[in-house]
Amino acid sequence: MRESRDFLVITFSQTADAMAAEKVLTQQHIPGRIIPIPRQLSAGCGLSWKTEAEEKEKAARCLEAAGIRWHEMEMVRLWV
């Protein structure tokens, strides 16, 4: 079994928002990367940002400051 633990996952309603978020979060040195949206959060397909739980407030601040919309911010158990 692959090891898994909780991660913060930020979802977006469309790719342009995910790309904008990737740019801003990377610039702000928030660790993480783009992953496909886990099924717990979306029955569709699309992109999300996977990061550590403690980054939630900073990530939210960065996205808000940049005017980037996100859909959800949820803790999800994912493979490490």
Place this chain on the structure above:
Amino acid sequence: MIYLDNAATTLMKPRSVTDAVVRAMTTAGNASRGAHSTSLDASRIVYDARVKTAQLFGCSRPDHVVFTCNSTEALNIAIQGALRPGCHVITTDLEHNSVLRPLYRMQDAQGVRLDFVQADRSGKIDLNAFERLKRPDTAAIVCTHVSNLTGEIVDIARIGRFARENGILLIVDASQSAGCMPVDMEEMGIDVLCFTGHKGLMGPQGTGGMCIREGVEIRPLIEGGSGVQSYRRRQPEEYPTRLEAGTMNAHGLAGLSAGIDFIQKTGIRTIMEKERSLARAFYEGVRKIDGVQTYGDFTTPERGPVVALNIRSYDSSEVSDALSVDYGIATRPGAHCAPRMHRALGTQDQGAVRFSFSWFNTPEEVEEAVRAVGEIAGA
């Protein structure tokens, strides 16, 4: 060959454009279709192109930059997606068929009522006519920035002020101005700016798009795969996905991005001045030739880099063919997809030979072209 058909498409591109396309074709997967590295590369290419396009045109939001295949597709989406049945629209005699035909379609199918600001014999329009044609139910003005036939520049900023004051949507066709002169949506009061990537922006064919001011609602013309919200029955609501169904041309958009980089690095005003000076030198050369008739108003230096002319009563197609076969000079003859403008200029039968210039043309090429026109006129 001397390529002087840049108003149709620019043939000479910066090397960085072709390099970017080749690189993208070997590295980019399908944008917005997964999170593996090649799909993300494609998504990043498309997003970067949105950011650069927004910056170039003064569009406040990159996600309000929608990519299409060309101006025609963008204009169709804007015209058919923004207008309501029975509304009133003001447009001009300068327009290309990419504006006229979608409008005529809306007229025939949706009862949209059209009024035209007429062009005079020199291809100029009276801007006060917009005020005269305005009605209480005027919903939109659809207007070109630069005539593709004469190079006449329309004072979009003034029309934009009029449109804002009267709550009228302003849709602008920037096919001939994008990349050739400054275009700023905010400064000019443009609600929807439609552009193509393969002319002044120096990108590949198959690229283009529209910039949409915040708050402007446009219905999708096509719906389909979006890569997001897959279980939603209809196309997602958010721009740009709302108006972008199907696989994006990420390979082409990589080239468009590189074209915009080239323009920003070179300076849009530097490009504008050079292209204008080439066109002006050509005009000054040919206007003295007996039998040459040019079209448009050359009393102002502020023009698109286009000179349309005829030689005596010769068929413009024959002249263009002779230029191509005998002199290796590429020009465009005929009707230029601008039927109302040809009627205004009186060239509906003869057409016109259009010489159009780009950053990559040289004064020597202009001299050659003037000499060729002189020889054909003297023969």
